[in-house]
Amino acid sequence: xxxxxxxxxxxxxxxxxxxxxxxxxxxxxxxxxxxxxxxxxxxxxxxxxxxxxxxxxxxxxxxxxxxxxxxxxxxxxxxxxxxxxxxxxxxxxxxxxxxxxxxxxxxxxxxxxxxxxxxxxxxxxxxxxxxxxxxxxxxxxxxxxxxxxxxxxxxxxxxxxxxxxxxxxxxxxxxxxxxxxxxxxxxxxxxxxxxxxxxxxxxxxxxxxxxxxxxxxxxxxxxxxxxxxxxxxxxxxxxxxxxxxxxxxxxxxxxxxxxxxxxxxxxxxxxxxxxxxxxxxxxxxxxxxxxxxxxxxxxxxxxxxxxxxxxxxxxxxxxxxx
Amino acid sequence: xxxxxxxxxxxxxxxxxxxxxxxxxxxxxxxxxxxxxxxxxxxxxxxxxxxxxxxxxxxxxxxxxxxxxxxxxxxxxxxxxxxxxxxxxxxxxxxxxxxxxxxxxxxxxxxxxxxxxxx
Numbered sequence: 001x002x003x004x005x006x007x008x009x010x011x012x013x014x015x016x017x018x019x020x021x022x023x024x025x026x027x028x029x030x031x032x033x034x035x036x037x038x039x040x041x042x043x044x045x046x047x048x049x050x051x052x053x054x055x056x057x058x059x060x061x062x063x064x065x066x067x068x069x070x071x072x073x074x075x076x077x078x079x080x081x082x083x084x085x086x087x088x089x090x091x092x093x094x095x096x097x098x099x100x101x102x103x104x105x106x107x108x109x110x111x112x113x114x115x116x117x118x119x120x121x122x123x124x125x126x127x128x129x130x131x132x133x134x135x136x137x138x139x140x141x142x143x144x145x146x147x148x149x150x151x152x153x154x155x156x157x158x159x160x161x162x163x164x165x166x167x168x169x170x171x172x173x174x175x176x177x178x179x180x181x182x183x184x185x186x187x188x189x190x191x192x193x194x195x196x197x198x199x200x201x202x203x204x205x206x207x208x209x210x211x212x213x214x215x216x217x218x219x220x221x222x223x224x225x226x227x228x229x230x231x232x233x234x235x236x237x238x239x240x241x242x243x244x245x246x247x248x249x250x251x252x253x254x255x256x257x258x259x260x261x262x263x264x265x266x267x268x269x270x271x272x273x274x275x276x277x278x279x280x281x282x283x284x285x286x287x288x289x290x291x292x293x294x295x296x297x298x299x300x301x302x303x304x305x306x307x308x309x310x311x312x313x314x315x316x317x318x319x320x321x322x
Numbered sequence: 323x324x325x326x327x328x329x330x331x332x333x334x335x336x337x338x339x340x341x342x343x344x345x346x347x348x349x350x351x352x353x354x355x356x357x358x359x360x361x362x363x364x365x366x367x368x369x370x371x372x373x374x375x376x377x378x379x380x381x382x383x384x385x386x387x388x389x390x391x392x393x394x395x396x397x398x399x400x401x402x403x404x405x406x407x408x409x410x411x412x413x414x415x416x417x418x419x420x421x422x423x424x425x426x427x428x429x430x431x432x433x434x435x436x437x438x439x440x441x
Binding site: 004025077079080113114115140141144145183185186187188227228284285286287289 | 344368369370382390391392393395399406407409410425426429430431432435
């Protein structure tokens, strides 16, 4: 599919050159493998086969591009996917084939399946083939048995507390949050008081025009509380980010892509590179979902994110491993 | 039909019921929820504990077995007990010596909760 579709802005509520209808329409395209980008005040969509054109011009404009992967669950070997190392390698191949080469990777957690050292080692080894720096936040599977000591030792040496931190790339402020520690019976994900105080302080001095990308394992919006798919104190975190014109929240945990736009905040969850999970309420429990072997790679995936300087919304594109 | 056969047919349920009463009082068919036994099992499957509520006598050892295809833990709300992570087919046992109600959950999937009532 190589059609280019042009959309006109109808209502520009936030003054950022995008209207909700246009964005949501574009998000529907994104599910089929298209890229939506703001160019000259007009929302354009490109099929993934034309991604190279966009990548080239984005790179020339000095823009920022990175990839999110999630839920590699190294060590899982049940029928839903007996070869999670193989599918992670397929994800790496996909990343290496992107011609708008990403600058770095974000891994939004559940790197390992049982927090075993050899599981982390295997993921590190496989991701080395991208040649890119990887920023991690832990999933609940990464902090078993040791309250996350091993995770912090490997990936969070410069981090605070349970492993939260921030960094900047090309003027975009990235914040890695940890919402899988000290979970309470019957509860959801949780950030905790200490982390929220750190977050408030971390963003206090930033100009409201600074684009923000927050990444954490469990969704920071309430996707489906019955299955624990939400974070009980994320509202407080989002309140500290209210002043910013562009906030992108990238999560994992639910092993399927989902997006939601709320004012200046775009929420997005990534597919897993290991196994899919059912849609909210469509099964008894959120366990690994078995699909016919030939369909597995089509329900696993990576997320390519492009920031075009001066534009408010980041272009977020999911592509499967098929 | 002959009367003797009729009497037998009518008497059968009475005899069976009486036998059941005797068996119950001797504890032969005790179920976990009614009469405590010395060892009790909780099965973890499909992101839930089964049975979710268990009543046992003080001194009982309860064993949790994970039959799910995802790892789980067994952690009491008040730190009385805490398993390491249990992969499929792994077990955790705890002996309840003191009476009380012990609520617990899976620390990996906190929506999974259960309780053990120790009498």
